[in-house]
Amino acid sequence: MSVQFFLQQCLIGLTNGALVALVALGYTMVYGIIGLINFAHGDLIMLGACLALSLVTALGLATAGPTATWLGIALLIVACGLFCGTLNVCVDRIVYKPLRNAPKLAPLVSAIGVSFIFMNIGLFWIGPSDRSFPELLPSTNLLPGEGLQFTWKDLLVLVVVVPLMLGLSLLVKTTRLGRAMRAVSQDPTAAALVGVDVDRVIAATFFIGGALGGAASVIYGLYINTIGFQMGFQNGLYAFTAAVLGGIGSIPGAVVGGLVIGFVRSLSSAYVGERWTGAIVFAILIVILVFRPEGLLGRRTKEKV
């Protein structure tokens, strides 16, 4: 149990956490804009991973040269991003939008229903057993020396996730769409009364959240190397937890929450034992929520003006 071992766990925690955060953003954005916990988000990502696997096979990426591989990965991310974003918008239009003014439980239960439908589609698509996702990236260590391992896979995670997060926060802070998104999340009626097309802003939010999930699905496949039709449940649960931990509705909160979960998972797996990880993560969640019910970066009170 050396310092080096500890640092290694931190690196693992960082990359894992970045991936969790990318998924958590999808939960937090949809919650922020319409107050819905989109239980289908994890399964949306599972479908993204199915598409990624199909594309890898169809394009023959497992045997491609290095340039083609990187281009292929970029293509996967774009394709799965578009796929998951569009699918998310369709689900909103067909399932959630008619329930916009219904009691909160109605869309929530519908989201659980969508989650099961997605899982069945995944089952049909890739079959009941776990499928291995080909290793597209060499496992050479990018750090000097023997000790710390930081491979191309780890680099890929950060190279994709960090710019996506920066881009998202820039979009929300500085663009016309971003300002409209914040306005709708604070008061949809008031936003409509200044001329914001609320339905379009909600659709855009579903698209962006879904597209980030699509990118996450590709990275998941390349990083974890195993996908299955049930992967959405557990991964969704961790990401949702991250969103709540950070303060659901808060975009920086989702990032912080994701990183916290990543670190806690890797450290507890290394020092306590893999089988305790779930219990430890949720124990920490409960403790934090007891002291800060609004989450780490959430708003303390729901101010109503």
Added chain:
Amino acid sequence: MLEVENIEAGYGPIRALDGVSLHVAAGELVAIIGANGAGKTTLLMAISGVVPIRSGQVRFEGRPVTGLAPHEIVRLGIGHSPEGRRIFPRLSVRENLELGGFTRSDRAEMRRDIDEVCGLFPVLGSRMGQMGGTLSGGEQQMLALGRALVGRPRLLLLDEPSLGLAPLVVAKIFEVIAGLSARGIAVVLVEQNARAALKLASRGYVLETGRITLSGSGTELAHDHRVRDAYLGEG
């Protein structure tokens, strides 16, 4: 410029508007007075397309707007400063004002309009970077009015702009509202403060449980004994 013809609207089984008709000419200031729960807010929300109209027709500048989405109605030139102000609490004062001009593409012109609003309400100019939710009630009302003005409406619906404000602030708000007609902006002013509203308005309507029961010029209504008994608090 605005014609409301016999509209009905409500919430589920509740019928809040029961055949309301009224009209507003270009540049005119029309007051709507009525007790709590009479349907004044519902009427403005129905004109703006937020509360669906079940029957009847609303026309703006000759074209029917019934059934359009709220943002489309705003685009046609109907601004709305809603009851309770409803500024965006976690957006800065500047962002609130900029959202008022959301439908506009002339950014430079819009900046000038924001400066002009800050000229009308200097306190807003000194709070541009502050979050809307940190403003006092009066400042929030000024922001709500300013936000609506940045949209350059030709018709402005104002729902209880003086509610709960200190007399000095009320005077300031009414002063600005009085100046709107001079700028060619027609106004529908909903007010609990019937006396002040009828003084400003060229015409007024009295709304009672979803129906218009009286209408006339501002002075006529202010001297009508039924209005005096019910809304002006004198015998």
